Amino acid sequence: MKAKAMAKTKTAVAEAATNQQQELSSLMQQIYMCNHGHVPWQVDICAKFASELLNEYNATINRGDSPSPSPRTHTIKSLQAMNSKEEYSEVWNDAGKMKLLVAYFLSLGTKHATEENMWAARVYAHYACFFEEYIASELNNTQASMNRAKMVELLCASDDHTLISYLKHRIPCTCLNEMYKQVKSTKKMGLCFNEDCSHPDRMVDRDAMLNCTRCRSANYCSRECQVADWPKHKKVLCDEVAKAIASFASEQKNLKLEGAN
Helix, strand or coil: CHHHHHHHHHHHHHHHHHHHHHHHHHHHHHHHCCCCCCCCCCCHHHHHHHHHHHHHHHHHHHHCCCCCCCHHHHHHHHHHHHHCCHHHHHHHCCHHHHHHHHHHHHHHHHHHHHCCCHHHHHHHHHHHHHHHHHHHHHHCCCCCCCCHHHHHHHHHCCCHHHHHHHHHCCCCCCCCHHHHHHHCCCCCEEECCCCCCCCHHHEEEHHHCEECCCCCCCEECCHHHHHHHHHHHHHHHHHHHHHHHHHHHHHHHHHHHHHHC
């Protein structure tokens, strides 16, 4: 009887170990197969758009046609190239298709972050953020303009906290949880919009930065840098964004009045 009981116990232990091993294998498989929220393309035009956008980005780098090449220059030129192609007008005008692109670039950014290829992760996160901002301001009309400072900081900020926090809070999986724990104590850095800023790479503690209260689209390390940049900032960005903010506020006010009536 004791022998039979021992045999049953050994069998039960072996089965439990096998089940645990299978569960662990299944979990590991899920981890390695995680797409971080992106599902296989169901819309061919979006897949083609994403592929061609990245080709444009690489082509911009290879051409070397910019006097001051930077990741921001390359992303801007690639987006401008895509915007000029008539065949993709349906993508630019469809929030649903744009959201598919957001998910795709969030997935790529997360994948490269987990592989510690932060440079590539920043580029993909920047694209995801651009499309998010485009949806909100140009398609859904839920904000006055695109948050340029946010997009620039994702691409140019030297700290990993900014990047990992952005990705982690947008993907449905937990693949960046541990990495976030490691970087969350790091200070988030911001880019001073004055091109002649004396700080290394124009980077400073974001909490100490000043924001242009008129357009809310540019940050500065100091009052001196803000004053120095004002003539250029006013002409290139501030007037246009401030006008958009005023128009948006007026539209929202009218909608509230219509709702009240």
